[in-house]
Amino acid sequence: MRQYESPRPRLGAAPDGLKGEIVQASDLVQSWLRGRAELTPTGALRLASQEAPPLAEKFRRAYRWIAEKAIHAPYRDIEFGTSLVVGRGEGRVELRREAGYCSFILLPLLTLLASRRLLIVGAPGRGKTTVATLMALLAGSTPEEVRRSIQHGHPQLTLADLLGSPLPGVLVGAREAADVRVAWRGWITRRVKIIDEYNRIPTKTQSALLSLMAEGYAEMYEQVVQCGRSSWFLTANDDGGGGTFPVIEALKDRIDLVVRGTPFHASGLDALVERVASARSPEEAVPTELVFAPAELDEADRQARAVPVPPEVRDALGFLLGQLDFCRRASDRPEFQNKDTLHLAGRRVGHVCTEDCPLDKHTNLCAQTENGVSARAYQALIHLAQALAFFRGRPAVGIDDLRALAPWVLHEKLRPNPHAAFFQKPENQSLLADRASWVVQLFDKALDQHAAYQPGRRAIAELRDEAEAGLAGLAPAAVRARQERVRRQIEELLRKNEYNGPTHADLILLKALHDGYQDHLDRAEPAGGAR
Amino acid sequence: MSEVFDRIIGHSAGDGRRRHAGWDAGLFDRLARGPGASLWGRLEGQPHAEATLEAYAALLVEAVGSGYLDQVGDDHEPGRLPNFLAFALLELAPEALAAEPAAQRVGHLAALWNLGEGLLSGPAWLDRYALACAGRLRRVGGAGEFLVEVLGPALAPAEPAAWSGPFAVAVLDARPVLEDFLPGEMYLAAPRVVCIADRRDPAHHVGLLLGHDGGSRLLGTSPPLARYVEEGLPPAATVSGGLARVGSHRVELSMLEEPHRVAAARAGFMVVSAVDSQRLWIVETP
Numbered sequence: 001m002r003q004y005e006s007p008r009p010r011l012g013a014a015p016d017g018l019k020g021e022i023v024q025a026s027d028l029v030q031s032w033l034r035g036r037a038e039l040t041p042t043g044a045l046r047l048a049s050q051e052a053p054p055l056a057e058k059f060r061r062a063y064r065w066i067a068e069k070a071i072h073a074p075y076r077d078i079e080f081g082t083s084l085v086v087g088r089g090e091g092r093v094e095l096r097r098e099a100g101y102c103s104f105i106l107l108p109l110l111t112l113l114a115s116r117r118l119l120i121v122g123a124p125g126r127g128k129t130t131v132a133t134l135m136a137l138l139a140g141s142t143p144e145e146v147r148r149s150i151q152h153g154h155p156q157l158t159l160a161d162l163l164g165s166p167l168p169g170v171l172v173g174a175r176e177a178a179d180v181r182v183a184w185r186g187w188i189t190r191r192v193k194i195i196d197e198y199n200r201i202p203t204k205t206q207s208a209l210l211s212l213m214a215e216g217y218a219e220m221y222e223q224v225v226q227c228g229r230s231s232w233f234l235t236a237n238d239d240g241g242g243g244t245f246p247v248i249e250a251l252k253d254r255i256d257l258v259v260r261g262t263p264f265h266a267s268g269l270d271a272l273v274e275r276v277a278s279a280r281s282p283e284e285a286v287p288t289e290l291v292f293a294p295a296e297l298d299e300a301d302r303q304a305r306a307v308p309v310p311p312e313v314r315d316a317l318g319f320l321l322g323q324l325d326f327c328r329r330a331s332d333r334p335e336f337q338n339k340d341t342l343h344l345a346g347r348r349v350g351h352v353c354t355e356d357c358p359l360d361k362h363t364n365l366c367a368q369t370e371n372g373v374s375a376r377a378y379q380a381l382i383h384l385a386q387a388l389a390f391f392r393g394r395p396a397v398g399i400d401d402l403r404a405l406a407p408w409v410l411h412e413k414l415r416p417n418p419h420a421a422f423f424q425k426p427e428n429q430s431l432l433a434d435r436a437s438w439v440v441q442l443f444d445k446a447l448d449q450h451a452a453y454q455p456g457r458r459a460i461a462e463l464r465d466e467a468e469a470g471l472a473g474l475a476p477a478a479v480r481a482r483q484e485r486v487r488r489q490i491e492e493l494l495r496k497n498e499y500n501g502p503t504h505a506d507l508i509l510l511k512a513l514h515d516g517y518q519d520h521l522d523r524a525e526p527a528g529g530a531r
Numbered sequence: 532m533s534e535v536f537d538r539i540i541g542h543s544a545g546d547g548r549r550r551h552a553g554w555d556a557g558l559f560d561r562l563a564r565g566p567g568a569s570l571w572g573r574l575e576g577q578p579h580a581e582a583t584l585e586a587y588a589a590l591l592v593e594a595v596g597s598g599y600l601d602q603v604g605d606d607h608e609p610g611r612l613p614n615f616l617a618f619a620l621l622e623l624a625p626e627a628l629a630a631e632p633a634a635q636r637v638g639h640l641a642a643l644w645n646l647g648e649g650l651l652s653g654p655a656w657l658d659r660y661a662l663a664c665a666g667r668l669r670r671v672g673g674a675g676e677f678l679v680e681v682l683g684p685a686l687a688p689a690e691p692a693a694w695s696g697p698f699a700v701a702v703l704d705a706r707p708v709l710e711d712f713l714p715g716e717m718y719l720a721a722p723r724v725v726c727i728a729d730r731r732d733p734a735h736h737v738g739l740l741l742g743h744d745g746g747s748r749l750l751g752t753s754p755p756l757a758r759y760v761e762e763g764l765p766p767a768a769t770v771s772g773g774l775a776r777v778g779s780h781r782v783e784l785s786m787l788e789e790p791h792r793v794a795a796a797r798a799g800f801m802v803v804s805a806v807d808s809q810r811l812w813i814v815e816t817p
Contacts, residue, residue: 025682029675032649037590037641043579045586045637047593047644065552287552289596 050289055300059109059391062138062290066105069285070134071127072271073262076100077436078404080392106391107259107408108135108233112192112292113300114387116380117213117232117254119198119412122261124237129196130281131261132233136192137286139231140293146194149187153200155244159208162201163188163218163225180221188218191230191294198234198251200244210251229298256380258411260436304390309382309397315461317381317402319453320446323365323501324414325372329357334507339371350419359500361421365442365449366501368422370415381409403443407436414439453502460506463489467513471520479524483517486510535581536571540564543588551596558603559595566625567591573629579636586637587624590644594620599651615661616647619674627671639671646674655753656724656738660685663740663750685740689722692799692816694766698782701745701813708737708749714804714811717794720756725794725802727811728755739811741800747813765795770803775814777801784812 036048053061067073081098104120104127111118112135120128129150136146151162164184166174174180187193195201201209212218216227234255275281292300329352330341339349349370353361361367385401394401416438422428431438463486471479490510497503540563547554570587574580594600594616602613603621612618624643628636650658664681668674705712705727714737715730723742729735738750768777770790775782789806801814 023686025679025686028649028653028682028686029646029678032652033642033645033675035645035648037644037648039638039641043634043637044582045589045641047589050597061552069552285548287548287554288550290552 055296055303056390056393058290058292058296059113059300060393063101063105063109063391065287065290066109066131066134067102071102071105071131072265072267073102073104073127074265074267075102075104075262077103078106080400080404102262103259103408104131104262106388107257108132109138110384110387110391110405111135111233111257112138112231112297113391114304114383115229115231115297115301116256116384118234119255119258120233120235120261121258122237126261126263128235128261129194132192132194132196132235134286135231135233136190136194138290138292139191139297140291141190141192145190146192149190150194150196151187153195153197155200155202157201157205159205159220162205162208163220166221177222180223182220182223182225184218184225188212188225189228191228191297193227193230193232195232195234197236199236199247203245203248206245206248206251210248210254213251213254229294252412253374253376255412256377257384257405257408259408300390301387304387305383307386307389307394307397309386313397313399313402316399316447316450317378318505319450319502320365320406320443321373321378322505323446324369324442326366326501326504327352328359328366328499328504329353334504334511337504339369343371349417353417353420359498364500365445367420368417368438368442370417371413373410373413377409377413381405384409399447403440403447406443407439410439411435449502456496457506459489460493460510463513464509467516471517476521476524479517479520483514483521486514486517490514533571533575536568536575536584539581539584539588540567543585543592546589547592547596551592553598554596555601558600559591562591562595562600562603562621563588566621569625570628573625574636577629578633580633583628583633583636583640586640587620587628590640591620593644599647612662614647614658615650615665616644618662618665619643619647623665623668623671623674627669630670631672635672639674643671643674646678650678654720654756656720656726656740656750656756657682657685659738659750659753660724660740663748685721685723687722689761689796689798691763691797692766694768694777694780694799694816696780696816698777698780698814698816699745700782700784701747701815702786703739703747703749703811703813705737705749705809705811708751709735712737712809714791714809717792717802717804719759719761719794719796721759722761723796723798723800724750724756724759725796726753726756726758727802727804730791739802739813741796741798741802741813741815743799743815743817745815747800747815761797763797765797766801768793768795768801770801775801775803777814777816782814784814786810787812 036050038046038048040046052058077100079094079096079098079100081096083094083096086093086095108118108120108131110116120132122128133146133150136149137143141149162185164182166180166182170179170181195209198206198209208218212227213232218225218227325338325340327339327342327349328337330337330339342349342352349367353367359367381402382397384405385397388401388405389397392401416423416432416435418432423432431441466482490507493503493506493510543563544556544559547559548556567584567587571580571584574583599614599616600620603617604611612621620643624640628639631639650661661678661681668677705714709729711729711731712735713730715728715733717725717727720726720738723740725739725741727737727739729737736753736755738753738756739747740750741747766777768775770776770784770793772789773784773787775784784803787803787805787808791804791806793801793803795801799816803812803814804810805812
């Protein structure tokens with residue numbers, strides 16, 4: 001039988017250290033009566049606005065509203081948390097312990113939050129323009145303003161159509177270039193810019209669009225208009241070359257992420273019937289409490305950029321992306337062992353990724369890709385992962401944030417090598433069509449490898465940390481000792497490991513450390529001191 | 532309903548849809564045509580009737596849009612309301628607002644709103660307690676005074692009991708509040724309020740208001756409340772089997788076999804839970 005004493009320690013010394021506060025009921029009631037409801041001088045009721053929720057919560061509310069009221073999309077393809085597997089084989093389904101998100105709604109919101117550039121692809125009628133319009137409305141435009149500012153791509157779209165032109169009267173009366181005033185199109189300075197069917201724009205006009213997206217300004221008659229901070233939403237029915245004009249590569253490269261319009265699901269039929277009956281489109285009903293002022297969008301992005309990216313997360317990301325560009329057969333020199341070397345020589349990965357390369361084509365990720373990823377894509381992925389962590393209310397970016405976004409950031413940037421042995425397996429062939437799943441598979445494999453390689457990479461990480469701590473006050477002999485340790489580490493790395501993507505990345509790092517120490521010694525001993 | 536009523540409610544519904552992300556058109560319509568219509572039935576033909584209905588509808592829009600009335604059931608019967616604000620808007624105002632002077636009605640509505648929202652901004656037990664007492668509130672104009680009157684004793688610092696007897700025991704069953712509730716950790720959240728966690732699911736809590744002369748009552752479910760720490764030492768008490776010993780006094784706790792947790796308040800209360808029961812034994816002494 002248990003016996004209990006009165007809980008003496010609890011009273012007077014609670015774990016959270018809260019002290020009892022004496023509150024008078026009359027004071028409390030009086031303070032409540034000074035709430036947000038009051039009478040105007042004419043005796044009418046006035047209700048002040050509720051205190052604005054934190055910005056991340058406002059974005060979450062916007063997501064919920066769109067998902068529940070505006071776009072019926074039950075496809076929650078951005079998932080987090082551990083999974084429970086149901087079924088087997090092709091009927092296998094993973095049920096997650098955390099609620100997932102629909103990429104078609106979440107990614108446009110993150111684009112708005114981070115002022116990035118999103119391409120929405122999909123067949124006609126999938127809601128591509130609707131979702132872009134919703135983003136413009138959330139940014140404070142009226143439906144009429146959005147309608148007028150959408151740029152519709154078509155084969156006759158000229159520079160003047162896109163950017164504006166001088167008024168004829170001004171042009172006739174001008175005596176010199178400085179007299180010409182361009183009437184710029186209003187959409188250029190809007191916070192949200194929507195380019196519908198961008199792959200139907202003529203190539204020359206695409207170049208002007210590129211300047212706007214890449215440089216943030218347009219120039220005409222020696223006059224310049226600045227875009228200002230903005231998020232871009234481009235749509236295309238088919239981004240695989242089926243547009244009227246091929247999209248210039250540089251323009252494609254400026255697009256930070258791609259999302260697919262989701263197919264209609266029959267469970268949304270009731271909502272459609274109701275929408276037809278009410279004759280109201282979702283764009284006409286964005287609640288005012290969800291509308292962001294420009295300063296709020298700026299502040300949300302500032303807060304998102306402040307979300308830390310822990311070193312272990314950076315390391316895991318670098319481990320994946322560092323492998324993609326590696327090609328052992330491109331050159332004998334480590335510095336040129338990348339796929340750009342091949343492409344500049346007019347060759348493709350499939351030409352060299354053969355029996356001549358001793359690496360296992362099933363385990364080494366370099367074999368699966370035709371190219372690597374640019375620093376711009378790295379930046380976009382990190383920034384958007386910060387935005388996602390902010391949206392989810394996480395204190396720091398996690399691997400799961402990167403994993404969720406990598407398919408959409410790399411969707412158009414990473415090309416598969418269709419000749420890779422990996423894709424010859426029947427179970428992997430569908431990944432050539434489903435690039436999002438292909439990138440997730442690359443990410444997951446890289447994470448497994450990262451964990452396996454981790455013990456052997458600790459010594460390299462220590463050498464890097466030592467170098468990053470700086471050389472101030474270090475005698476040349478001590479620097480030479482460090483350099484020698486780096487040299488020995490290179491020897492060990494090459495002796496103990498297969499020469500593959502991860503080894504190559506570590507080798508390049510160690511070689512740079514060695515060169516850095518040499519550079520320091522050269523400056524400290526310009527006359528060529530003892531080595 | 533009259534044309535005026537339909538116009539005002541229709542306009543308010545449109546306003547709610549435009550402003551609130553969490554807008555529940557069906558709920559608003561049901562409440563407007565239920566309690567709202569009841570209020571209009573009493574106001575129609577009186578001075579300032581339209582202005583009063585407009586103010587009421589505006590508050591109903593705000594309450595629905597803010598999610599304050601999400602838990603209101605189809606019948607919104609007394610005792611099943613989610614908070615004091617719901618009581619004020621759906622029960623009190625429709626019944627009693629028309630009895631107030633016409634020129635003061637909008638002001639009374641503003642005060643009701645502020646009191647209800649104020650209660651929601653405080654510790655959850657406060658709103659629960661106010662709602663539990665609200666059945667005694669009859670006048671819209673007296674809501675402020677009523678809350679001062681009922682909250683005063685609950686908030687006032689407790690005079691320390693002598694713990695010298697006489698002792699009385701009350702037994703409360705938590706089952707009506709939460710079917711599967713099994714009392715776990717217990718701590719003071721106010722001088723006379725105990726917060727009790729569910730042993731099976733620590734995310735669930737129930738509030739208990741302590742009152743002398745058998746006046747203790749369960750306040751319903753609540754989020755976890757902040758701890759309140761009393762000054763001074765609690766009584767020297769032990770509980771074993773079905774017996775509580777306080778100093779030299781022995782108090783029988785009938786039906787209690789093995790105690791689980793004990794919490795004490797210096798106002799003269801000791802709350803005991805059992806390992807195998809949903810009941811709470813409350814020992815009280817002046």
